Amino acid sequence: MPAVDAPEDTICAIATPAGEGGIGIVRISGPHAVDIASRVVRLRSNGSLDTLASHKLYLADILSPPIPSTDHHMRSSTTLRSEHIIDEGLVVYMKAPHSFTAEDVVELHCHGSGLVLHQVCEACVAAGARLAQAGEFTKRAFLNGRLDLSQAEAVLDTIRAKSELSLQLAQRQLRGELAQEIGRLRTALVGLLVHLEAGIDFAEEDIAFVRRDEMIIILKETLHQVRQMLATAETGRVLRDGVRVVIAGEPNVGKSSLLNRLLREDRAIVTDMPGTTRDLIEESVTWQGLRVTLIDTAGLRDTTDIVEQEGIRRSKEAQDQADIVLHVINAAQQLTMNMDHLRFPSHPLKHVIVINKIDLVSTILVQQVSDALRARTQCLVLPVSVRTGEGLEPLKQAIRTEFVKPSFEPNESVVITHVRHHAALTRAELSLSESLASVEQGVEPEFVAVDLRGAADALGEIVGVITSDDVLDRIFSEFCIGK
Numbered sequence: 001m002p003a004v005d006a007p008e009d010t011i012c013a014i015a016t017p018a019g020e021g022g023i024g025i026v027r028i029s030g031p032h033a034v035d036i037a038s039r040v041v042r043l044r045s046n047g048s049l050d051t052l053a054s055h056k057l058y059l060a061d062i063l064s065p066p067i068p069s070t071d072h073h074m075r076s077s078t079t080l081r082s083e084h085i086i087d088e089g090l091v092v093y094m095k096a097p098h099s100f101t102a103e104d105v106v107e108l109h110c111h112g113s114g115l116v117l118h119q120v121c122e123a124c125v126a127a128g129a130r131l132a133q134a135g136e137f138t139k140r141a142f143l144n145g146r147l148d149l150s151q152a153e154a155v156l157d158t159i160r161a162k163s164e165l166s167l168q169l170a171q172r173q174l175r176g177e178l179a180q181e182i183g184r185l186r187t188a189l190v191g192l193l194v195h196l197e198a199g200i201d202f203a204e205e206d207i208a209f210v211r212r213d214e215m216i217i218i219l220k221e222t223l224h225q226v227r228q229m230l231a232t233a234e235t236g237r238v239l240r241d242g243v244r245v246v247i248a249g250e251p252n253v254g255k256s257s258l259l260n261r262l263l264r265e266d267r268a269i270v271t272d273m274p275g276t277t278r279d280l281i282e283e284s285v286t287w288q289g290l291r292v293t294l295i296d297t298a299g300l301r302d303t304t305d306i307v308e309q310e311g312i313r314r315s316k317e318a319q320d321q322a323d324i325v326l327h328v329i330n331a332a333q334q335l336t337m338n339m340d341h342l343r344f345p346s347h348p349l350k351h352v353i354v355i356n357k358i359d360l361v362s363t364i365l366v367q368q369v370s371d372a373l374r375a376r377t378q379c380l381v382l383p384v385s386v387r388t389g390e391g392l393e394p395l396k397q398a399i400r401t402e403f404v405k406p407s408f409e410p411n412e413s414v415v416i417t418h419v420r421h422h423a424a425l426t427r428a429e430l431s432l433s434e435s436l437a438s439v440e441q442g443v444e445p446e447f448v449a450v451d452l453r454g455a456a457d458a459l460g461e462i463v464g465v466i467t468s469d470d471v472l473d474r475i476f477s478e479f480c481i482g483k
């Protein structure tokens, strides 16, 4: 649901995950945060919340119903009210702008009980707060200039990170590395644009505010950097979301055995009966910081069994959505192997042929089959034996290097991890190449300026300098309530 922008509202929400926990936190943010908190909280010291030092914890009782606003200034433990103490906890006040939202924030740290937290939230609402919408705290942080849009997205990436590398990239983006890089490029373009537009305004006086050769150098350099960033996008996407690896092939070739071995657990049933696996089996592992989701599928064959037919349909669907398909074949059956079962849809672009059960045949034969398959399919062909474990490490390495080049250093250049950033950079690249071509051909500066403005705006979208409500709603609605 899109968040309503009403900065005058003070919002509240449970900020910790649902379920039981040691601590649960209700966060209140907005201009009346202190006032609202002072009506649901009674400090054990009996002091007033207005006098609280920022960023310090105070022991307090959390009350329901809220103290009426008329008497909360005179409040003391002897006030005659039929009040009920929901919980005892700690209160922390973070004075604007030194808080996550850059607004006045009060957090109530209670016991981690869903019931307690709901009651505390209800008390805050009764005292005048509004329940926050999904992502509204982070959206306020963005709208108040505390974070740029790429950093706001990194907040969600940090929460969702499932592998060390994805966390590392999210943290770098959260620190503003992408924003700084984009800011630098955009400043260069806006600088050019200012000079170009000044030149247009003073055209009659024949003053050139920026030389053509200077423009060409700056445009080429910016274009180069945009392209370098675009080149990191596939690795970035895979590091953020992980890779989907589908294990496909004829029945009984050892697909489920391979899955189990790669997962190091007996996840799928393995038998010597063809047609054992009928449904998709999906499980994730992390290999050197890369999250890999392995999907075992039903063996592909012509069958009249409707359950198996459905399994085969699902296998094909999974292959179409995979990042990489491992086509498993049986080394001992290579003579009878039906190549028609090897499907190579255009998506995914990556296919690996895995020759399994090499423990059953001679090394020479494995070599011959591998060479023949390589020549015929142009694919990477890897011989393995799930039984002995031979070839499995090279298989894991091959999957990894398909997406993350061995030279990849997550700490070095900026890595693009979001489809939204990729789309904006692609638009920037197009506008930049058009403006470069125009300058080289000596086209009127007015036309060059249009493309330059397009490129600067596209870069601005990444950090949220240029943005629409739709985009913001889409981004922040992905967050959970309380973040």
Ligand SMILES: Nc1nc2c(ncn2[C@@H]2O[C@H](COP(=O)(O)OP(=O)(O)OP(=O)(O)O)[C@@H](O)[C@H]2O)c(=O)[nH]1
Pocket (backbone or CB within 6 Å): 250, 251, 252, 253, 254, 255, 256, 257, 258, 269, 270, 271, 272, 273, 274, 275, 276, 277, 278, 297, 298, 299, 300, 356, 357, 358, 359, 360, 384, 385, 386, 387, 388
């Ligand atoms: N000798 C040998 N046998 C293997 C190897 N890998 C798997 N097998 C055996 O091959 C048989 C079939 O294995 P599965 O993993 O069930 O094969 P599958 O491809 O999942 O079969 P379906 O689910 O029926 O499509 C089992 O008896 C396994 O023990 C291997 O590397 N060497």
Ligand SMILES: [Mg+2]
Pocket (backbone or CB within 6 Å): 255, 256, 257, 268, 269, 270, 276, 277, 296, 297, 299
């Ligand atoms: Mg199976």
